Amino acid sequence: MTKTRNSQPEPVPAASQLAILPFLSAVHGVLRADAGNARMRITMHRVMSREGDGYIQQICTYLGSLPYDQTPVGRIFPVDTGIMGRAFDRKLIQRTRRYGDINLLRADLEKDLHDIGNATPVAEMPVSYLAIPLLGPGDEVVLVLYAECNVLNFFADDPRVTLLAAMCGGLCQLFDWLNEQQPFPTLRNYPLEIGKLSRSAPTVFARLQEDASLAPPRFSSVTSLNFDASPA
Secondary structure, eight states: OOOOOOOOOOOOOOOOHHHHHHHHHHHHHHHHHHHHSSSSEEEEEEEEEEEEEEEEEOSSSSEESSOOOOOOTTTTTTTTTTHHHHHHHHHHEEEEESSSSSSHHHHHHHHHHHHTOOOGGGGOOOOOEEEEEEEESSSSSEEEEEESSHHHTTOOOOOHHHHHHHHHHHHHHHHHHHHOOSSSEEEOOOOOOOOEBBSSSSSOOTTTTTEEEOOOOOOOSSSOOOOEEEEO
């Protein structure tokens, strides 16, 4: 199903946000050790349903070099939006490929921005992007870790991406345990029924991004992420 892009927010349970934020804080700490004071943003998206259609939804605030801000939380996007959408469709880790120098990257980025009708000046755009899909037991995308950084070739570094994928794998194991054992009586992961996928024209920077040759992390039982707390 094709729809125009709509980033209006939809509610995200506080318990779901709190389940993700400590993990992203750890990811931010690991990346900040290498990126220094460079501009950086990290967040997580989930696949959710609205009025029967499936979307990608920003599940929590951005972490990184800017102050915390709840404004973006809950925004929904068609499933083919940006590098997240490419990770969703290909079910593979996506990242910005390695460039010999910044001028070569910006030449490709300028062409990509033109192709998707984005008027943002090239100099204002980050130069490194990463999207890691976290897959469910049926090969469905449950979550997508998104990161951007203004350091050239930051995510073209294989050991760095391998480390982040391993961290996501640990998160999968934790959520599987919470989903299966339900150790907290008032906390549940309520399944989401994902309907027809909402699509629009893809907005990935096609020249910049590539598949990473690394298997994406997987859940063994979680098919959607919707933790919420109920009264005792």
